[in-house]
Amino acid sequence: MSQYDVIIIGAGPGGYVSAIRCAQLGLKTAIVEGRETLGGTCLNVGCIPSKALLHATHMLHEAEHNFAGMGLKGKSPSVDWNQMKSYKQDVVDQNTGGVEFLMKKNKIDWLKGWASIPAAGKVTVGDTTYETKNIVIASGSVPSSLPGVEVDEKVVVTSTGALELGKVPKKMVVIGAGVIGLELGSVYQRLGSEVTVVEYMDAITPGMDKDVQRTFKRILEKQGIKFIMGAAVQGVDTTKTKAKVKYALKKAPDTEEVLDADVVLVATGRKPYAEGLGIDALGVKMTERGQIAVDAHWATNVPGIYAIGDVIEGPMLAHKAEDEGMAVADVLAGNHGHVNYGVIPGVVYTTPEVATVGQTEDALKAAGHKVKVGKFSFMGNARAKAIGQADGFVKLIADAETDRVLGAAIIGPAAGDMIHEICVGMEFGASAQDIALTCHAHPTYSEAVREAALACGDGPIHA
Numbered sequence: 001m002s003q004y005d006v007i008i009i010g011a012g013p014g015g016y017v018s019a020i021r022c023a024q025l026g027l028k029t030a031i032v033e034g035r036e037t038l039g040g041t042c043l044n045v046g047c048i049p050s051k052a053l054l055h056a057t058h059m060l061h062e063a064e065h066n067f068a069g070m071g072l073k074g075k076s077p078s079v080d081w082n083q084m085k086s087y088k089q090d091v092v093d094q095n096t097g098g099v100e101f102l103m104k105k106n107k108i109d110w111l112k113g114w115a116s117i118p119a120a121g122k123v124t125v126g127d128t129t130y131e132t133k134n135i136v137i138a139s140g141s142v143p144s145s146l147p148g149v150e151v152d153e154k155v156v157v158t159s160t161g162a163l164e165l166g167k168v169p170k171k172m173v174v175i176g177a178g179v180i181g182l183e184l185g186s187v188y189q190r191l192g193s194e195v196t197v198v199e200y201m202d203a204i205t206p207g208m209d210k211d212v213q214r215t216f217k218r219i220l221e222k223q224g225i226k227f228i229m230g231a232a233v234q235g236v237d238t239t240k241t242k243a244k245v246k247y248a249l250k251k252a253p254d255t256e257e258v259l260d261a262d263v264v265l266v267a268t269g270r271k272p273y274a275e276g277l278g279i280d281a282l283g284v285k286m287t288e289r290g291q292i293a294v295d296a297h298w299a300t301n302v303p304g305i306y307a308i309g310d311v312i313e314g315p316m317l318a319h320k321a322e323d324e325g326m327a328v329a330d331v332l333a334g335n336h337g338h339v340n341y342g343v344i345p346g347v348v349y350t351t352p353e354v355a356t357v358g359q360t361e362d363a364l365k366a367a368g369h370k371v372k373v374g375k376f377s378f379m380g381n382a383r384a385k386a387i388g389q390a391d392g393f394v395k396l397i398a399d400a401e402t403d404r405v406l407g408a409a410i411i412g413p414a415a416g417d418m419i420h421e422i423c424v425g426m427e428f429g430a431s432a433q434d435i436a437l438t439c440h441a442h443p444t445y446s447e448a449v450r451e452a453a454l455a456c457g458d459g460p461i462h463a
Contacts, residue, residue, distance in 0.1 A: 006027050011035070016038060021329035027333060043095045044092060134305075134332050136298075141311065142270060144270055156236055169262035172263045173197075196259060199228070204216060245261060293312075306332075353412070353415035355411075357408050359406055374398070374456035376452040378412045403432050412445065451463065
């Protein structure tokens with residue numbers, strides 16, 4: 001008899017959610033985590049602390065730019081950077097403490113330390129080897145860098161270092177116009193930094209809907225962020241307090257350009273992390289991109305070893321990992337685990353927020369799909385105008401023949417919350433007409449979703 005039914009390696013959103021579901025399903029469960037706190041990258045140095053800073057700096061922006069127009073007169077607040085970081089840390093502590101409480105509540109053993117797998121059915125943590133029927137690898141990801149760019153987390157930082165800067169830089173260069181770069185870039189722009197984003201591709205948020213890319217870039221430029229597109233970073237030279245970012249434009253590859261910066265944020269994505277586990281020696285099969293290869297049940301080629309989250313294929317999103325964590329728990333308990341990879345929303349938590357789900361218009365057309373598009377601007381939404389966030393739109397993409405919703409993109413207030421109405425609709429195979437015929441409360445931002453659905457038919461009302 002094994003000591004555990006399942007040991008989960010990694011206590012990020014995928015790992016801790018999987019552990020809770022395993023325990024709920026009657027499996028004797030342990031979770032391995034080497035950090036001092038649970039929650040992984042997301043809760044400690046990712047999603048949660050960045051959202052705290054986004055919220056705090058949005059409040060600052062409102063006070064500086066919009067309060068007077070609403071009749072709220074007075075001196076604009078000054079920034080106490082250390083206090084703002086303390087607020088951020090308090091938010092982190094509340095969340096990580098909450099996860100630790102959930103482990104105790106569900107009688108899950110926390111094996112503190114870093115794990116290795118000497119053999120299937122065995123997990124070593126420190127000097128102790130534990131026996132288990134199943135192992136779930138949920139070891140997550142780490143920031144990826146570029147050749148010629150050495151990260152010191154002081155002058156050249158990843159998202160981790162960007163959350164802990166000693167002071168607000170006068171000039172920040174962000175390498176990469178993806179989600180992380182734009183979120184943290186917008187934080188420091190609001191705090192007074194001169195922010196320049198250098199992106200290799202010709203559009204920001206690569207892979208996103210083209211209408212969103214264009215509108216989003218225009219809004220961020222209006223806010224003060226500068227963009228250099230189609231630029232390949234060649235390297236970064238640093239002193240103790242300064243950096244020079246060298247890049248070449250793709251249209252002029254032989255010409256070197258230089259940007260001065262106090263801080264350089266490397267936001268060129270993330271890569272799977274499974275170092276120290278010993279999976280090579282076990283013969284665990286990997287993909288060409290360095291991910292752990294799994295089948296439709298999240299099982300590796302080694303019996304009894306499973307993997308979920310950022311360490312396997314798919315979008316590196318906390319909620320994708322959570323879904324997989326619950327699904328693999330069901331598999332281990334003898335049930336059917338399911339994740340609908342076609343309905344996983346993605347959100348950028350800038351102001352305005354950007355949210356997408358399903359396929360883009362271009363991808364559907366490229367695949368030979370006949371589609372119809374319903375689009376509605378927040379300029380026609382009373383609630384959005386009332387808070388001064390009427391830039392942006394809702395775009396709904398439906399099958400031209402069946403009217404079934406195939407994808408959506410929202411750029412506007414509370415987009416990250418509004419997208420879920422469309423997610424639920426897609427899960428149930430809803431048509432655009434189904435959404436259009438559903439009563440939406442007035443005045444809400446969500447009315448814009450209904451109007452976009454109406455635009456797929458006879459037309460919106462308020463446009």
